[in-house]
Amino acid sequence: MIYLRLFLSFFQIGLFSFGGGYAAMPLIQHQLVTLHGWLNMTEFSDIITISQMTPGPIAVNGATFAGIRLAGIGGALAATFGCILPSTVIAIILAKLYYKYRGLSFMKGVMNGLRPAVVAMIASAGLSILMLALWNGAFDIKSTDLIAAGIFLAALAVLRIFKIDQIWVMLAAGVLGAVLYALV
């Protein structure tokens, strides 16, 4: 039964992909391309491309894409459900432990150590995307994408100065992108 097999494959991907994001990529490739032959390598690399261009985690995108190709909307639902079920259950168990023990000095010490690290990891992820947006990944001041840089600085200024909803800032950035890139 294809629904169950999709569910189980993505259950494993969801369970074993630590580190988030692209850490799931080799697992998805192993399950879908190598093990089951559900997708060929071209289709797999298309998933990566589309994932970069669309919202959502790569594992969920892969689940939807592969699920639809193999068994329609039902397949997409089965694969996506399998993909998020293990992490959801584990996250809730960890949250229960956190709320139960966060008064302990042990737990407070761990969290005091983790908080600045989390800020740093967000900063790192943000700068990686900035590099991608402005320099296509490799820093070179001469090949700066000036339109992207302009949109970035304008959006940052608006966010810092006004308490405006971020969604509007991003929609405006998208419209600006379409207009400016088309004109230049």
Add this chain to the structure above:
Amino acid sequence: MKRGIKTYITLFLSTLRISAFTFGGGFVIIPMLKRQFVDVLHWLDEDEMLDLVAIAQSTPGAIAVNASVLIGYRIAGIAGAVTTAIGSVLPPLVILAVISMFYTAFRDNTVVGYVLKGMQAGVCAVIIDVVITMAWNVIKDKRVFPICIMAASFIAAFVFEINVMYIVIVCGLVGVTFMRPKKGDGAQ
């Protein structure tokens, strides 16, 4: 926290909207969630938000989904977690379902490419905005350990591209060894 139907609707719509704009996945969603649930709704404080992110990071699977699930759980229990889980996977599910039907045309469309490039720059601004605020909160306390941990983690993640799982483990150990609240330190 009163758990009326309005709470669930707000949870659902917040994660739905944020997820629909989280290009590239991963940590990108965290600044968005932080802005919405800490700064706009005031349902969480910043420390608790960072703790939940650390838990999301320590859990397998997509961090975007994990963080949404944890916030839902914190605000409205298991039902809240289910609400935010659905809210966060629905946009990619629907968008990918549509795209997979004609993805070569989508991939090669120039206007779509322009819009996405513009939005990518906008996403960067949202992240950097939140990072500036959070990093300043660490720095202005002028305590040595948090500032060193932040700097070292940044170098490890950005320059050396070390797997974030190891960073989480090391910083947790440093914290439990050197950063436990001292007795009588009620403000901790």
